[in-house]
Amino acid sequence: MKFTKIIAAVAIASLVVVSCKKEEDKSLAVVNTEKTALKEQKVIAPENVQTASFTIEGMTCAVGCAKTIEQELSDLEGVEKAAVDFDKKTATVTFDKTIQNPENLTKVVQETGDGKTYKTSNVKS
Numbered sequence: 001m002k003f004t005k006i007i008a009a010v011a012i013a014s015l016v017v018v019s020c021k022k023e024e025d026k027s028l029a030v031v032n033t034e035k036t037a038l039k040e041q042k043v044i045a046p047e048n049v050q051t052a053s054f055t056i057e058g059m060t061c062a063v064g065c066a067k068t069i070e071q072e073l074s075d076l077e078g079v080e081k082a083a084v085d086f087d088k089k090t091a092t093v094t095f096d097k098t099i100q101n102p103e104n105l106t107k108v109v110q111e112t113g114d115g116k117t118y119k120t121s122n123v124k125s
Contacts, residue, residue: 044080050097052125054106055089058118062086065118072112076100091120 059065066086073082073091078099084091093105106120 044078044094044096048096048098049080049094050125051092051094052102052105052123053090053092054102054109054123055121056084056091056109056118057089057121059084059086059089065113069109069112069118072108073105076105076108079105 056069059069066084069091070082070084073079073084073093076095078096079093080096081094082091083093091105091109095105102123102125106123109118109120112118
């Protein structure tokens, strides 16, 4: 009888844990969808659009380094689009010149990670 109660208690506890986790995952999906929708709404007035490109030294992989830097740049206020090419070791960023500037963009890249790994050069805008 005790064995049956223990099995029943474990089964109920497992169901509670599993069902709560699924609900949490659904709520995270909604939050991520909302962030994506907000991100897509960034529109810069044509007269304020500026593009900067620069070289990034210190990247060791496309998935970790390049994508992390690309995400950091994309999340900045005033940045419409950021693309980091691991093979060419370059970044190209389209931004609102009234909010951002090339110096700030390169500073963000250099501060990504431990602040010593990535170095930027050849800034062109």
